[in-house]
Amino acid sequence: MNTINPLTRRSALGLIAVTGGATLLAACGAQPQATSGGSASGSASGSASASASASKTARTDYSGVAVLEGYTSKPSDYQPATRTEPSKNAPVPVKPAVANENSVEGLYQSIAFFGAAMEYYMCTGKTEPLRECALDNSELKSMIEPASGTLGEKLIKGEAWMHDASVTITMLSAQPEREGDTYNWNIRLTMDPGEFIASKDRVQEAPSESDRKDEVERTLHGVYENGAWKLTGMRASSSSSSASAS
Template sequence: MKNVTRRSALGMVVAAGGATFLAACGAQPQATSGNASESASGSASASASVSKSVRSDYSGVAVLEGYTSKPSDYQPATRTEPSKNAPVPVKPAVANENSVEGLYQSIAFFGAAMEYYMRTGKTEPLRESALDNSELKSILEPEKGTLGDGMQQGKIWMQDPSVTITMLSAQPERDGDAYNWDIRLTTDTGEFIASKDRVEEASSDDDRKTEVERTLHGVYENGAWKLTGMRTSSSSSSSASASASDS
């Protein structure tokens, strides 16, 4: 296992916009409705308008439609074994609608996909998320020997990680054809990060949690939302070291 501090590891999530937390050393929730293949496109999306929304105030923690964060069979990781039965987030059909609700659910699904990745090292939901591939590349294709590489191989895991996205305004702001929405991303690795031969305990809440604020830019095209803006540096914690050295 590469030598990496918990704070530098957490800083990596924020440094690349919440998408590269797992790029430093050598391991998320289930929707019960909706289907990623049920894209709201063609006449359906044409008839929708981003000015329409299910509610007027979306501020607060983003909640994925039909999502259950901790089913009864989910087992957080132990110091000797990775988590089991982590619920898989499913992208709801509404996330592909050209509406404020669609944009909101796209953001919520991204958060759920990030949490699933932190719990399992699996990238499939992230690949379905609205975040642009250019901003996901570092997590989808981690360098050999990095934390992300170890997570994806199942050699490193976190105790009970979580990702929370908080919407900081009631509605997004329009900017030409794009919509901007201020959010706060909070990540928590849990009580420890472990591999089969090493356990690194969290010494405090500050040691395990990181918060950053971002402005997500949403553009609706080809029947779906595309999100950018997670890479924007807006927190001192985003400058945390993303490198690791051999122990």
Template sequence: MSPAASTSSSSPASSESAKSYKGEAKLEKYDTSAGTYEPGTSEHPPRNVPKPIKPANMNENSVAGLYSTVAFYAASFQYFVTTGDRQYLDQVKVDEEEDLSEDDEAAQYIAGGVAWFESPKIVITLTTDQPTKSGSGYTWPSTFVFDYGKNIHYAQGQTVPMPSTGTEKPQKGYMTGKYTGGVWEVTIMIYDLSDNS
């Protein structure tokens, strides 16, 4: 192998390790063909909710692949709590211990048009440039916001203030990622449930 070939073959790894992913894990592409998004009101649930598009590199065994999985997970979770439809969330492998049963129950009401949040926002912010290798996987310090909005609206016309859970403010924790079976398995671990006031 020539020195030039050796240099070029090592460049992707070095550029990968030098890239900063710090900040909000944002999905780059959504399907907006349904029309302009309208937040929920007391009269109707959110309309034309943008559909997350799975990144091409999401299943790569790389930090970029892990980042894309985290971004798609955040977008898919937001779509799930907005529409009650978990088809995108089901495309992300999560730790079997992660319990979404409460969310699934609420999703049945949302999907059925019985109740809805105005405009929920799910944000995962990575607080370091890169994750840390931890055993056979990675750990990525993060903060999490699960803001369901100010009100819950019901089809019968009732509006109820959304109780504060503390999760509408950034909660400290970390994402874990383990590459297994050709995909990333991710888990949210929150260790700061204080009100951060």
């Protein structure tokens, strides 16, 4: 088995973004009726709190790593990929009912589900959970219908796989900021393909953990529309300060 050029953050993201010029992915846009409230922030729009009709107990601080309700990213029977075989027993993320609530909890879980679906895609090449995400259709298409010859296409066909892929979304504020019907939430997306990307005839090694990871910060825009959250904001015209992924 031959070894090819070292895996860099640029090549890792190029694998995920695959087409459409998207730096990573994109989240989407929709129209919420979630009530505003909570502590005021520096923004004139103020922060949003969960709708009283939705959540049992309103949560006030969502900062930190987004956790999908009822989901274990790496269960005990999960087996990372080897240089000769893809990973095994990656759990399929299920979109929780609360993700469709018109509440901040619903928006939060929609974002968490997006991250879990991305990780599942990187681990398995399967796009079914991504198709359930609140992503804008034009940006989702570039993920589930990658261009011919790209790493994304090889992932979907099972011709390439990642060692131990992980996706982490970190919420950078306790609550989203509201501007009319739009809720804006700053997040950090961190993607790590693991120690290598492999196929049947080659292995692309990562020289170090810092070089293989890609981390970008974005502001996701959530709108509640037709009984579900829609998100936009992952696609950016320029690369983040931490990594370039064109």
